[in-house]
Amino acid sequence: MDERGLIRSLVPLLGSAATADDCAAVRHGGEWLLLSTDMLHETTDFPIGMTDVEIGWMAAAVTLSDIAAMGARPLTLLLATGLDRPERLAGITEGALACCRAHGADLAGGDTDAHTELTIVSTGLGTAASPVRRSGARPGDLICVTGYLGGAQAALSGHDQYWRRLIEPVPRVAEGLALNAAGVTAMMDISDGLALSLHDMLAVNECGFAVDSARLPRPGGVPEDEGREFALYGGGDFELLFTIPAEHFPVVGVDATVIGAVVAERSVTVDGAPLPGRGYMHCWGSSPDQNPDFR
Numbered sequence: 001m002d003e004r005g006l007i008r009s010l011v012p013l014l015g016s017a018a019t020a021d022d023c024a025a026v027r028h029g030g031e032w033l034l035l036s037t038d039m040l041h042e043t044t045d046f047p048i049g050m051t052d053v054e055i056g057w058m059a060a061a062v063t064l065s066d067i068a069a070m071g072a073r074p075l076t077l078l079l080a081t082g083l084d085r086p087e088r089l090a091g092i093t094e095g096a097l098a099c100c101r102a103h104g105a106d107l108a109g110g111d112t113d114a115h116t117e118l119t120i121v122s123t124g125l126g127t128a129a130s131p132v133r134r135s136g137a138r139p140g141d142l143i144c145v146t147g148y149l150g151g152a153q154a155a156l157s158g159h160d161q162y163w164r165r166l167i168e169p170v171p172r173v174a175e176g177l178a179l180n181a182a183g184v185t186a187m188m189d190i191s192d193g194l195a196l197s198l199h200d201m202l203a204v205n206e207c208g209f210a211v212d213s214a215r216l217p218r219p220g221g222v223p224e225d226e227g228r229e230f231a232l233y234g235g236g237d238f239e240l241l242f243t244i245p246a247e248h249f250p251v252v253g254v255d256a257t258v259i260g261a262v263v264a265e266r267s268v269t270v271d272g273a274p275l276p277g278r279g280y281m282h283c284w285g286s287s288p289d290q291n292p293d294f295r
């Protein structure tokens with residue numbers, strides 16, 4: 001059983017809206033509140049060599065990234081920390097606070113506990129007049145990504161020049177706001193790799209996604225075939241994936257690349273062939289290195 005299948009099994013209980021987007025969206029007065037929570041563990045999320053300050057930054061960044069993905073403005077974050085050693089709390093909090101401040105948010109509270117494996121849950125709140133959903137893509141729209149893809153996976157695969165990219169993800173908050181204002185039709189962040197994200201988009205849209213691999217912005221200095229793999233299937237980049245009518249692209253102030261087109265047929269393809277929904281996923285029942293879907 002993998003994470004996506006397990007989350008799908010909640011739909012009969014919670015309804016499809018609960019699992020359809022990067023954040024929960026709650027109407028409040030004349031605006032929307034956007035809420036996201038993410039759990040990170042030492043063994044699966046914090047590569048050996050990261051400092052506690054970097055760990056705190058990453059924990060805040062993954063949640064701010066989900067708020068950015070809705071085109072929302074982050075307001076505040078709560079950080080719940082299960083600590084294997086109490087002396088780690090100061091550094092973790094310092095890193096999370098730096099990431100919050102860099103993106104206009106507060107760190108307003110949290111929880112502290114003892115745990116055998118360092119485990120951090122960050123919960124964020126943002127606001128938007130009109131949030132962008134994962135649904136809303138229309139045939140003919142461009143498919144685009146901010147920045148470049150595959151850098152975090154390049155670092156995990158030994159390309160040390162990408163280490164900072166792996167351990168210090170930058171939530172695309174300003175870009176998310178600008179893209180919302182520019183009229184993107186659908187958006188999400190790429191936490192688990194482009195291929196898996198396109199399949200997540202497919203699940204909530206009535207159309208399909210055709211990607212041209214030659215257009216993928218890849219990590220420079222990595223052999224071409226490897227770079228293509230990392231860009232399609234590597235997790236941890238935290239760029240934004242969005243669809244936009246051609247007449248609204250490019251968006252001033254947003255570094256983004258067109259990688260394909262939204263099509264009527266309900267499938268995800270790369271260069272005309274089916275693109276497998278492979279990427280970074282949490283799994284049960286087999287160890288990560290036995291499971292080809294886990295990276």
Ligand SMILES: Nc1ncnc2c1ncn2[C@@H]1O[C@H](COP(=O)(O)OP(=O)(O)O)[C@@H](O)[C@H]1O
Nearest residue numbers: 007010014018019020021022023024038066191
């Ligand atoms: N245990 C759960 N109960 C309810 N909703 C969940 C649960 N786990 C995940 N979800 C929802 O499923 C969707 C996908 O989750 P996830 O893949 O973690 O998104 P993201 O990568 O943006 O954090 C989100 O809307 C999330 O809120």
Ligand SMILES: Cc1ncc(C[n+]2csc(CCOP(=O)(O)OP(=O)(O)O)c2C)c(N)n1
Nearest residue numbers: 038044045046047062152191192235236280
């Ligand atoms: C061992 C390892 N692999 C990959 C990464 C890059 N990375 C950081 S967070 C993340 C994915 C996000 O984690 P997840 O728990 O799936 O959060 P969500 O998709 O819900 O945002 C990845 C792939 C990493 N930091 N460490």
Ligand SMILES: [Mg+2]
Nearest residue numbers: 022066189191
């Ligand atoms: Mg997300």
Ligand SMILES: [Mg+2]
Nearest residue numbers: 037038039066
């Ligand atoms: Mg999540």
Ligand SMILES: [Mg+2]
Nearest residue numbers: 191192280281
């Ligand atoms: Mg994930």
